[in-house]
Amino acid sequence: MDERRSNPTASSRRDVIAAGSAGLVATSAGCVRRARNVATRDPVGPLSVTITTAVADYDREGIQIARRLAETLELVGIDASLRTVSREELRRSVLVNHDFELYVGRQPEFSDPDFLYELLHSRFAQESGRQNPFGLTSGTVDELLSRQRRAGAEDRPDAVAELLSVVARECPFAPICVPDEHRLVRDDRFAGWDDAYLGDRLGYLGLEPLGEGDLRGVILDTLPTKNLNPLSVEFRNRGIFVDLVYDSLGALDGGDVRPWLAEEWCWEDRTATVTLREGVEWHDGESLDAHDVAFSYRLVADTSLGTGSMPAPAPRYRGLASIVEELEVEDGRTLSITVGAEPEPGVRAFLVPVLPEHVWEDRTDDATLFGFRSTPGTTEAIVTDNVPPVGSGPFAFADRTERDWLALDRVDDHFSRTAEELPEATVERLRATVHPRSTSAIEAIEANDADVTVSTLEAYSIAGVTETDAVRLVTQPPRTYYYVGFNVRSAPFANPEFRTILARLLDKAWLVEEVFEGQASPIASPATEEWLPDSLVWEDGDPVAPFLGDDGEPNVSATRGAFERAGFSYDGEGRLLARG
Amino acid sequence: MFLYVLLRLTVVVLAMVLIGLVVVVGTDRLRRSRRDVRRRARAIAPAAAVLVVVLSTNSVARRVVPDGSHIVGIRATFGVDATWWIYELEGGFLPWLQSFETAALTAYFSFIYVYGYVFLLVFPVLAYLALPDTRPVRELLVAYSLNYALGLLCYLLVIAYGPRNVMPELVDALMYDAYPRYQHLTRQVNRNTNVFPSLHTSLAVTVALVAYRTRETYPLWYPIAAVLGLSVAVSTMYLGIHWAIDVVAGAVLAAVSVALAARLVGRFSPGELLGRFSVEGLLGRLSLRERLER
Known part of the structure; x- marks a missing residue:
């Protein structure tokens, strides 16, 4: 895309220089000055943008959003093309390498607004991973991100509301909609599907078997069969299986964090004294103690543990781990953890997975390939497939066939089996089989070849589901949203006005109807209802970035007016001009 | 699931092949060729060996090449x-x-896309084996190998996703939604970026072109192969698996492969090749050398 934009520029400049040099012989110093002045100006050319998106095999809705946006941009005078990639490649390009202009993405979790800290804080702008892929650097946003962390329970809603308003103005990404989460389950095989969220570890614990046999899940994603590294950002979205293999101090239960690997914690001001459960072992028989916990937080902050030429922060859990300010091991079972937040959002720091030091301490060197060192900061910890994983969780890795299936076996002496208050693994084996499409996943459940679709079903397939006494569609409150992200590191995307106009070229209501077939809710701001101030609630339309047009069709002259007011101009052929 | 689909495929294609052999080739020819099996097997052995090598590397390469070529920067x-x-x-x-x-x-x-295609590839090999002249079957096998080899080169250089991946709402992936189980089969053998050219088309057209060349021997086969070949080409587009450009490229690849195969098979007759590398051939050359040295 860059080539296309700069090539005509380069050649026209060469022409001017060539013409200039021919005449130079007979001219004075003043003319040289003038020639230089003329020849060294970069022309402002027509803008062309590239939208990166995963193709339909990985994101059926995402590619349609991207295509619609490209068509709309073309109509308003911006040359747009799509870069179509796999899900893994999308995350590598955008999250790891920041090699994108616009992309269509899906935020894995946003139940607590503190997720915005990881997403938008300028301290993460240079890092690779889930943290700040947009490259936003705004003092105001940073300040508000910290404030909502430090605000007491009474003040936090206001702090969050202010943060959301500023984020809406800054517009580092345009939130689109929250897709409904539909899963198909068999009620004749297990009871308790509705007790917990099925996009999370607790959803697969505490199920009541109504017959014999394994828990048979269906996934629409081959990635968990290839890689089980909790720190891998390319291969993980929500990480349900990784969360069943690894424990964390706390577990997300609804919107709350409840003790999990920690037996309890008590807060004194911003310091929690955390007591681990007794006698916890890793799946390889080594015992787990407080040093492993401390190690895990150090590893997320720098996977080279200070041995590399530069820090190599983990591409996942960076925001959660950044809540921790001080961590001290008191004894084998006790830690004191001081957080830079009030306990309310601060307790989310306990969601970081606990990794075994004796396995991961050997993964701190930069990874090598055929004997060559990789890019500095790319440690083995970040790139390892981590198969088989050694965790401490309720399930241990059993076997897999790449691209086909993954099996986890119950750990019989896991603490959840004896702790009364915790849901436990009720089946000996959890087997997840990859299905290529929602339609074949539905067929598997209906034919009683599987018990639950662990992946959510794609919107278009819902109409084809036949519910019976045994087969039921479970719809749970959604935890993800779609958005279009901007790379604000480069012009013209560095300009918030420009980004806002692009956001206003997405007809969210139309997309929800046409692309999601009504199985989604449009949003104006990336927060759940309880956190939204009235000014950001979607009622009849978008209160922040209303669509510049009607019924999916952009209003070309209104858009042109908006761009011109923001300081942009058009050429004679109706193309938007911009420096890029 | 995969095994069940595979079994069904085998049974159906086997039935089609048997019917084809009786109708197109005729029982007379089949009976006569039984006596000549050994000679014909020896004659096609080199071409068959090449195909086996190409196919076995191909199935690995199709999965490995996309990742590998990224690493090496190709x-x-x-x-x-x-x-x-x-x-x-x-x-x-x-x-x-x-x-x-x-x-x-x-x-x-x-x-057509699943059963018709496999039949189209398997049947002519057997039908041509029933001929005393082994040239058509050798040409066909070499053309198959060329299709795969050249096709893989294109996959390496042209990265493209098929229409169903770009326009899921317009181009319904009809077959996979109507018959989800088929995807278990095709998923095993391919990557979703391997669309340009359409190998389904190129192999089907290859069969049709060779059928045209042998139309005097098998007058009934040529029209059948033409209709089936055309149907396969259309099916890849109708089912949203390939772009029209992939199909055109597939047809070009078929023409190139058949033309090259005709030349190659003429030039290196397997007998000569075998002779050159056989023990007697080597001895023959050795003795010549000895004689010269003396």
């Missing part, structure tokens, strides 16, 4: 990310083609 340097380019060029054609969708057509083309 794709970054020479590769073309062609999806959007193709979409902009012909985006409207497939939705138009699919506007003729009926349940019967979907059933027909799904059947």
Whole structure:
């Protein structure tokens, strides 16, 4: 895309220089000055943008959003093309390498607004991973991100509301909609599907078997069969299986964090004294103690543990781990953890997975390939497939066939089996089989070849589901949203006005109807209802970035007016001009 | 699931082949060729060996090459990310083609895409084996190998996703939604970026072209192969698996492969080749050398 934009520029400049040099012989110093002045100006050319998106095999809705946006941009005078990639490649390009202009993405979790800290804080702008892929650097946003962390329970809603308003103005990404989460389950095989969220570890614990046999899940994603590294950002979205293999101090239960690997914690001001459960072992028989916990937080902050030429922060859990300010091991079972937040959002720091030091301490060197060192900061910890994983969780890795299936076996002496208050693994084996499409996943459940679709079903397939006494569609409150992200590191995307106009070229209501077939809710701001101030609630339309047009069709002259007011101009052929 | 689908495929194709052999080749020819099996087997052995090598490396390469070429930088340097380019060029054609969708057509083309295609590839090998002249079967096998080898080279250089991946709402992936189990089969053998050219088309057209060359021997086979070949080509587009450009490229690849195969098979007769590398051949050359040295 860059080539296309700069090539005509380069050649026209060469022409001017060539013409200039021919005449130079007979001219004075003043003319040289003038020639230089003329020849060294970069022309402002027509803008062309590239939208990166995963193709339909990985994101059926995402590619349609991207295509619609490209068509709309073309109509308003911006040359747009799509870069179509796999899900893994999308995350590598955008999250790891920041090699994108616009992309269509899906935020894995946003139940607590503190997720915005990881997403938008300028301290993460240079890092690779889930943290700040947009490259936003705004003092105001940073300040508000910290404030909502430090605000007491009474003040936090206001702090969050202010943060959301500023984020809406800054517009580092345009939130689109929250897709409904539909899963198909068999009620004749297990009871308790509705007790917990099925996009999370607790959803697969505490199920009541109504017959014999394994828990048979269906996934629409081959990635968990290839890689089980909790720190891998390319291969993980929500990480349900990784969360069943690894424990964390706390577990997300609804919107709350409840003790999990920690037996309890008590807060004194911003310091929690955390007591681990007794006698916890890793799946390889080594015992787990407080040093492993401390190690895990150090590893997320720098996977080279200070041995590399530069820090190599983990591409996942960076925001959660950044809540921790001080961590001290008191004894084998006790830690004191001081957080830079009030306990309310601060307790989310306990969601970081606990990794075994004796396995991961050997993964701190930069990874090598055929004997060559990789890019500095790319440690083995970040790139390892981590198969088989050694965790401490309720399930241990059993076997897999790449691209086909993954099996986890119950750990019989896991603490959840004896702790009364915790849901436990009720089946000996959890087997997840990859299905290529929602339609074949539905067929598997209906034919009683599987018990639950662990992946959510794609919107278009819902109409084809036949519910019976045994087969039921479970719809749970959604935890993800779609958005279009901007790379604000480069012009013209560095300009918030420009980004806002692009956001206003997405007809969210139309997309929800046409692309999601009504199985989604449009949003104006990336927060759940309880956190939204009235000014950001979607009622009849978008209160922040209303669509510049009607019924999916952009209003070309209104858009042109908006761009011109923001300081942009058009050429004679109706193309938007911009420096890029 | 995969095994069940595979078993069904084998049984159906076997039945089709048996019927084809009786109708097209005739029981007389079959009976006569039984006596000549050994000679013919020896004659086609080199071509068959090449095909086996190409196929076995191909199945690995199709999975490994996309990742491998990224690492070595081949794709970054020479590769073309062609999806959007193709979409902009012909985006409207497939939705138009699919506007003729009926349940019967979907059933027909799904059947053709899976069963018809395999039959089309397997049957002529057997039919040509029933001829005393082994040249057609050798040409066919060499043409198959060339299709796979050249096709893989294209996959390495042209990265493109098929229409169903870009326009899921317009181009219904008809077969996979109507018969989800088929995807278990095709997923095993391919990557979703391997669309340019359409190997389904190129192999089907290859069979049709060779059928044209042998139309005097098997006058009945040529029209059957032509109709089936055309159906396979259309099915890949109708089912949203390939772009029209992939199909055109597939047909070109077929023509190139058949032309090259005709030349290669003429030039290196397997007997000569075998002779050159056989023990007697080596001894013969050795003794010549000895004589010269004396």
